[in-house]
Amino acid sequence: MPHSDDFLAVHDPAAARQASAPGGDGRWWGFIAALAGGLLLLCCATWLLSVQRGIGALERDTATRADRYAATLEATLDRYEFLPALVSFHPFVHQLLAAPDDPARVAAANRYLDDVNRNAHASATYVIAANGRALAASNYADPGSFVGTDYRFRPYFQIASRGRVARYYAIGVTSDEPGYYIAQPVESGGRVIGVTVVKLNLEWFQRAGGDRAEPLMVSDEHGVVFLSSVPAWQYRTLQPLSQGLEAELAATRQYHDREVSPLALHALSSPVTRWLNSTVLGPGSRLVGVARQAAPGHAAGSTADAVRVGSERADRYLEVSRKVGPADWTMHVMASVDPVLAGARNATIGAALAYACACLLLVNWRQRRQRARDMQYSRRLLEAAYDELERRVEARTADLMAINEQLEGEVVERTRAENELRATQDELVQASKLAALGQMAAGITHELNQPLAALRTFSDNTRVLLERGQLDAAAGNLVAIADLTERMGKITGQLKLFAGKARQRRHAVALQGALDHVLALLAPRLAGVRLSCSGLEAEPGLAVWADELKLEQVLLNLVANALDAVAAAAPDQPRIALTVSAGAETVTVAVRDNGTGIAPEALPHLFEPFFTTKEIGQGLGLGLAISSSIVREFGGQLSAAGAEGGGAEFLLVLRRAPGQQVAAVGRDAGVHP
Structure with a gap:
């Protein structure tokens, strides 16, 4: 058996080379970390250099404008x-x-x-x-x-x-x-x-710096701003006033009824700001922040260029101060640093992109060299792999010949076992068919018992009526006997419906007639049972789409099951209630009894073939399965549930037939949908 390292070398040369060169992934991660560190240093250096140059240029421009504004104001005062x-x-x-x-x-x-x-x-x-x-x-x-x-x-x-x-x-x-x-x-x-x-x-002077990107203001010796191109900054103080100074301003009424309040202006003190103040800015210049709420309407910078003053957002400015006039005034020219920050940001992004392109070229060159080394290494591995494969082929050929002989013997044995299994399965299927035929014969006998009993009763009554000379009544019995005979013939064919091979035509069947016929067939068994039928008084001509015989078979099965249930559970006060409720599209027939009820574990299997809760020999479990199949054929639904107060309730939901077509429906003719 070849060694696992040899197998790796044959099937994955690159993996074998990586396994033979430990630390390859570590070198790659170190290379990537070095590139990331270089990118970080480049971005920091580019940003700092751009900010330094931008602030220096901004200070020179702002100082020039400040000198011009100061000269203009002093010339006016001197005049x-x-x-x-x-x-x-x-x-x-x-x-x-x-x-x-x-x-x-x-x-x-x-x-x-x-x-x-x-x-x-x-x-x-x-x-x-x-x-x-x-x-x-x-x-x-x-x-x-x-x-x-x-x-x-x-x-x-x-x-x-x-x-x-x-x-x-x-x-x-x-x-x-x-x-x-x-x-x-x-x-x-x-x-x-x-x-x-x-x-x-001097109001004209504050309009000289009316550009919102360059606020201009003049403060007195107490730090009160009395001229400003930003209206919200006028009559604000650059530092809190003492109580004595506030009293003096109130006594002299210097600013009349104007409220003098502090301006939210402070000198920035971040490490970068201190570095700029010490290396770039000259005397009279500093970086300050002014809360935005102190300057409503002022153009706000981007989110990245905003700073916090307490809990307020603020803008950053370069402030250049000049002393003007003989009254010890100070002129402040403010220049927003947002353009400088934006330029530094753009320069940093450009440098990062250039660095990324250079890194991509470097990585590509490194990968090309790596692929060339891999190809050389793979060529050497392939030469060794060919020799190894030849040795393996010889060993595997001998193994395969032995395995092939073994498999041939196993195939012969498996073929024999499959033939025996197939014969056994055929015997089991035949036995299952015979058992099903025996159970179905018993079921047919059970279904024919009631019509035969009715036939016996009608025959005896007819003989008595003939002896008495009541020919009309005897003729009626003979008609009933003929109808029962025909019905017995149809019952024997109901198992075909359960198999789903026979689909007969549906008619508009009068529900009252079907119920009357079923109750007439079960009249001997209904003796002693409290039966109630409601819901048809308001609509005696109510009809449903169904086959008359199959509908009566379903109703007969439901009522017969209810009789079996009340006979076993309530021999003293057996009750069966038939309730009919009609809707716009459907008709529901509820058969409710006070019998033994349905166990919860039996409810899901109630409509399965050959499932029964009766004693052995009393039923095959085909009645409800056949009834459910018949109802689905009608386009309806049959369901079961436990009734309130005990017993069981079966709900038969059928499609309603139009009322104008019921009059044309007889027992042997109907309107087809």
């Missing part, structure tokens, strides 16, 4: 810086402050301020007395004129009244419009006699 001082030197202003109640001087000052404000394109220019009341204003003729308003609560008035130039951003309590206030003290004789104020509207 109006000296306007309040020029107004404070005019004689009209000094004359007004010297005689504030003189209507002529008030009118002259109002016209002068209106002319200056119109030429300078400022929002408003007005003069405040030392007591804080506005004496004249450029909007003196407007419904919301500043004339007469008390400004003592404003910080810019308080600072200017102490002899210093004040710069202040606030929302006007009279006009409800935000503006930048420059207040200049008016001095005379070494003391401050009043204050001149110029108000500038």
